Amino acid sequence: MQLRSLLCASFAFLLLATTLVVVAVDNSTYYVPRDDILLNCGASGQASSFDGRSWTGDTGTRYAPSLNGDGFDALRKDPSVSTVPCSTARVFTSPFTYRFPLSAGRIFIRLHFDPSDYSNHAASDAFFSVTSGPYTLLHNFSAYLTADALNFAYLIREYSVNVSTGGLNLTFIPSTTHPNSYAFINGIEIVSIPDLFSSATPLLVDGDDGHIVYTIDPDQALETVYRLNVGGQAIPPIEDSGLFRSWDDDSRYIYGAAFGVSYSNDPNVTVTYPTSVPNYIAPPDVYSTARSMGPNAQVNLNYNLTWILPVDAGFYYLVRLHFCEIQYPIVKVNQRVFDIYLNNQTATEEADVIGWSAGIGIPVYKDYVVMTMGRGQMDLWVALHPDILTKPEYHDAILNGLEVFKLKNSNNSLAGLNPGARSQLYVDPRDLRKRSAKHKSEVPVIVGGVVGGFAVLLAGFCLIGMCKCQKKKMMKEGKGAVTSNGPYGLSPLSLYGNTRSAASADFNLCRYFSIAEIKAATNDFDESRLLGVGGFGKVYRGEIDGGITKVAIKRANPLSEQGVHQFQTEIEMLSKLRHNHLVSLIGYCEENCEMILVYDYMAQGTLREHLCKTQKPPLPWKQRLEICIGAARGLHYLHTGAKHTIIHRDVKATNILLDDKRVAKVSDFGLSKIGPTADKSHVSTMVKGSFGYFDPEYFRMMQLTEKSDVYSFGVVLFEVLCARPALNPMLSDEKVSLSEWALHCQKNGMLDMIIDPYLKDKIAPQSFETFVETAVRCLADTGKERPSMVDVVRNLELALQLQERAEESDSIDGGISDETVLFVGTENKDSDDRLIESSTTTSMIGKSPARQESQVLETQIER
Ligand SMILES: *[C@@H]1O[C@H](CO)[C@@H](O)[C@H](O)[C@H]1NC(C)=O
Ligand SMILES: *[C@@H]1O[C@H](CO)[C@@H](O)[C@H](O)[C@H]1NC(C)=O
Ligand SMILES: *[C@@H]1O[C@H](CO)[C@@H](O)[C@H](O)[C@H]1NC(C)=O
Ligand SMILES: *[C@@H]1O[C@H](CO)[C@@H](O)[C@H](O)[C@H]1NC(C)=O
Ligand SMILES: *[C@@H]1O[C@H](CO)[C@@H](O)[C@H](O)[C@H]1NC(C)=O
Ligand SMILES: *[C@@H]1O[C@H](CO)[C@@H](O)[C@H](O)[C@H]1NC(C)=O
Ligand SMILES: *[C@@H]1O[C@H](CO)[C@@H](O)[C@H](O)[C@H]1NC(C)=O
Ligand SMILES: *[C@@H]1O[C@H](CO)[C@@H](O)[C@H](O)[C@H]1NC(C)=O
Numbered sequence: 001m002q003l004r005s006l007l008c009a010s011f012a013f014l015l016l017a018t019t020l021v022v023v024a025v026d027n028s029t030y031y032v033p034r035d036d037i038l039l040n041c042g043a044s045g046q047a048s049s050f051d052g053r054s055w056t057g058d059t060g061t062r063y064a065p066s067l068n069g070d071g072f073d074a075l076r077k078d079p080s081v082s083t084v085p086c087s088t089a090r091v092f093t094s095p096f097t098y099r100f101p102l103s104a105g106r107i108f109i110r111l112h113f114d115p116s117d118y119s120n121h122a123a124s125d126a127f128f129s130v131t132s133g134p135y136t137l138l139h140n141f142s143a144y145l146t147a148d149a150l151n152f153a154y155l156i157r158e159y160s161v162n163v164s165t166g167g168l169n170l171t172f173i174p175s176t177t178h179p180n181s182y183a184f185i186n187g188i189e190i191v192s193i194p195d196l197f198s199s200a201t202p203l204l205v206d207g208d209d210g211h212i213v214y215t216i217d218p219d220q221a222l223e224t225v226y227r228l229n230v231g232g233q234a235i236p237p238i239e240d241s242g243l244f245r246s247w248d249d250d251s252r253y254i255y256g257a258a259f260g261v262s263y264s265n266d267p268n269v270t271v272t273y274p275t276s277v278p279n280y281i282a283p284p285d286v287y288s289t290a291r292s293m294g295p296n297a298q299v300n301l302n303y304n305l306t307w308i309l310p311v312d313a314g315f316y317y318l319v320r321l322h323f324c325e326i327q328y329p330i331v332k333v334n335q336r337v338f339d340i341y342l343n344n345q346t347a348t349e350e351a352d353v354i355g356w357s358a359g360i361g362i363p364v365y366k367d368y369v370v371m372t373m374g375r376g377q378m379d380l381w382v383a384l385h386p387d388i389l390t391k392p393e394y395h396d397a398i399l400n401g402l403e404v405f406k407l408k409n410s411n412n413s414l415a416g417l418n419p420g421a422r423s424q425l426y427v428d429p430r431d432l433r434k435r436s437a438k439h440k441s442e443v444p445v446i447v448g449g450v451v452g453g454f455a456v457l458l459a460g461f462c463l464i465g466m467c468k469c470q471k472k473k474m475m476k477e478g479k480g481a482v483t484s485n486g487p488y489g490l491s492p493l494s495l496y497g498n499t500r501s502a503a504s505a506d507f508n509l510c511r512y513f514s515i516a517e518i519k520a521a522t523n524d525f526d527e528s529r530l531l532g533v534g535g536f537g538k539v540y541r542g543e544i545d546g547g548i549t550k551v552a553i554k555r556a557n558p559l560s561e562q563g564v565h566q567f568q569t570e571i572e573m574l575s576k577l578r579h580n581h582l583v584s585l586i587g588y589c590e591e592n593c594e595m596i597l598v599y600d601y602m603a604q605g606t607l608r609e610h611l612c613k614t615q616k617p618p619l620p621w622k623q624r625l626e627i628c629i630g631a632a633r634g635l636h637y638l639h640t641g642a643k644h645t646i647i648h649r650d651v652k653a654t655n656i657l658l659d660d661k662r663v664a665k666v667s668d669f670g671l672s673k674i675g676p677t678a679d680k681s682h683v684s685t686m687v688k689g690s691f692g693y694f695d696p697e698y699f700r701m702m703q704l705t706e707k708s709d710v711y712s713f714g715v716v717l718f719e720v721l722c723a724r725p726a727l728n729p730m731l732s733d734e735k736v737s738l739s740e741w742a743l744h745c746q747k748n749g750m751l752d753m754i755i756d757p758y759l760k761d762k763i764a765p766q767s768f769e770t771f772v773e774t775a776v777r778c779l780a781d782t783g784k785e786r787p788s789m790v791d792v793v794r795n796l797e798l799a800l801q802l803q804e805r806a807e808e809s810d811s812i813d814g815g816i817s818d819e820t821v822l823f824v825g826t827e828n829k830d831s832d833d834r835l836i837e838s839s840t841t842t843s844m845i846g847k848s849p850a851r852q853e854s855q856v857l858e859t860q861i862e863r
Helices: 002-024 143-150 297-301 353-357 429-438 500-504 515-522 564-576 607-611 621-640 696-701 706-722 738-747 765-778 789-811 821-836 839-845 847-862
Strands: 036-040 046-048 054-057 072-076 088-092 096-100 105-113 128-132 135-141 155-163 168-174 183-185 187-192 203-205 222-229 261-264 289-292 305-312 316-323 338-342 345-351 364-371 377-386 401-407 455-458 530-533 537-544 549-556 585-591 594-600 656-658 664-666
Touching (some): 105 168, 128 183, 135 155, 143 155, 203 345, 316 353, 316 377, 338 364, 345 364, 353 364, 515 537, 515 549, 515 585, 515 594, 564 585, 607 656, 607 706, 621 656, 621 706, 621 765, 696 706, 706 765, 706 789, 738 765
Parallel strands (some): 036 054
Antiparallel strands (some): 036 187, 046 054, 072 088, 088 183, 096 168, 128 135, 128 168, 155 455, 222 401, 316 364, 316 401, 338 345, 338 377, 585 594
């Protein structure tokens, strides 16, 4: 009780403090750009973007007086979308130049591309170059292919150049080698900025032991490739410190299962900029959130906290790391000391943020330059690991912000290749160094020759809700339709067609078992250990590691049609997915033509077993809510936490398993599909899944989105409430389908007639209302009307809190009237999930969700 009110108090304080920060930020102390041009291409007049910034149409603008002429089409996209600047585009079929008279100095150029069809111009036909004075910003660029590969609907590319007094010429040149090619642009931003780069003295991390300082030329041209608010939420341009930069959430770039812990500043700590770090370097929101490795020193010593950032090979990159200690008790040197690796090379040993900054709450940033060789895409690795040589107090590491800028190459170009083939020519700089050492040549001639170009590729929050492309493309489908049943997914191993070679790289993420070990674990597939049987084969209970660890062992039927290929893809997919609310794949065995998968053992079986036709005692309401919240978090992770959206496709009560502590884990990704990419808001597929849970929209349109899972989850919610199966053919026609019957009862105000009799009078009315409202919204007819999984999680948490509150005020007279108690659940959950929790943590800890919840709450209370 005491702990609880303490938590509420500190959480309330946190809320208050964040509100204060928002109020206290005096924008006049931020940088005010001299030039701030926002050009809405293809439009005329003034228009506001969703964040309130005012854009001017480029028709008849002084930057392009000839634009009234022929040949340059101003085109409107889907008229229903009216978002500035992407609802209109300027299309060029021959080269065209915008001229911006500017005063001398450094600027950001932001180019907005919405790869959509414009009238008779197909999105996929646009290939073009963009130059700015002597610099090539883009070459043979296809916004369509790029957005598709990144899974973004919309692209913003940010460049920084130093303009001389002549101003800036920005030229769009359609490719001459592609038929029907054209160039297009939706919006151009020109913002003058202070000197962010030339005072930097980055260390060149090139595999040599002693790092030399790399000199950033004052005329360097750069492209921003990544700008991440590590451990925090995306920061939109208007909340930046005057430069209108976008800061993204970092969670999607974290490697593997180890997400560390994200947190924000102690309420007593205010971010205070020293003179060496002007406040325009990064806004306080960046420094006041961080990611660290976690509370367990032993775990931390065994992993690297790693971000993987795909980049174009063949360029130098400036990597800027932002640090700030923001929580007690870390206030002194040698408390938290760590190593920083870039591309597997040591960038800094014994990094000590307090040592650099001289105090808690004081920001500091460090610059490094790494070189990459070859052509095509490669990954830039940024990794942190505790350094124990100096015997620090904590074995941990921290990072608050991460920026990556591409430097122009010796051809004055920042342009990479379109995505597609990965670089075959990628050369590890260390090999080069070894080679050159052999040949007794000099130190690689790098330093002088390369002067700046930075390329930035941004996409993210500012795009949400904007510019949803409507293009449809049929996807080839894999094997025939199957429904699955039973624990651990007895469905055939399926399917999202990656190649074996791609899969093999991930195999080291999970463990290999010999057939002898598997036989020992299952007592030679003793039938008394059978947990279930399905199309795929049989699932056995087993013990490994000398009986310590219980596992579920899924053995493919040797006669099953499923090939090695599907087996590999399942391993590839599952081994990458780690989450507290997903059943984990522990390992696999592929020997003697056997294909065997080893999973965590879920002692309490399926959720379904606890609901109906069971000897098990009925679950109390609170526990049911906890199970639903866990499963919803697992699905939310599938939808957003991995590199690609993953759609489960077979969400149902038998695929939600419970471990010995009744923690819910989503299982059976056998039917899962990688979700839609940028130009497709859905994937078209054969309808698969289980009767009773089908999304009607998916059924009608054969178009799968993550909202299909939301629908099925809505059915599960009613199953939990009513303790009856999704389909019961024994009942009269109108009652066969639970989803239809429940919606009918809800409309007619008779839901209380069909709820689990055990629950009668045990559910607090507000909790019931919140729960039913959520379930009904999940069952909305079209995906658009359904909530996202994260909303479902929040609403279910609210339902749980309302229940707890009611139960407490029942037992403790008067109860707790402080509304903040309602947030405590969220806080608690986050600390439980720690290491494994991913984007969920980030999105749940952040301040705005809390605020939203408080609004929801207020409406609830008013009612
Ligand atoms: C500061 O904020 C006020 C009100 O929010 C606004 O009117 C003003 O233009 C802002 N100033 C700058 C320099 O952004
Ligand atoms: C822009 O182009 C015009 C016409 O080609 C040229 O006169 C002018 O010098 C250019 N300005 C810059 C800054 O390159
Ligand atoms: C821009 O270039 C000029 C001339 O090279 C240099 O003097 C100036 O410092 C540069 N400005 C910035 C912000 O880098
Ligand atoms: C924060 O400040 C308050 C008031 O000065 C003080 O009571 C509290 O102990 C401080 N908390 C920490 C963690 O220092
Ligand atoms: C870093 O090491 C990992 C694993 O050891 C490897 O997969 C990756 O390609 C390396 N990255 C670079 C940029 O060398
Ligand atoms: C962390 O990364 C460095 C550099 O790639 C590597 O040498 C080290 O083995 C890694 N440590 C762990 C525990 O993975
Ligand atoms: C620079 O351009 C030349 C000629 O187009 C080309 O051969 C060379 O590979 C380019 N260099 C780089 C680093 O892209
Ligand atoms: C332009 O990019 C496309 C797609 O990557 C590629 O197929 C084509 O060969 C490229 N064209 C040129 C001229 O480089």
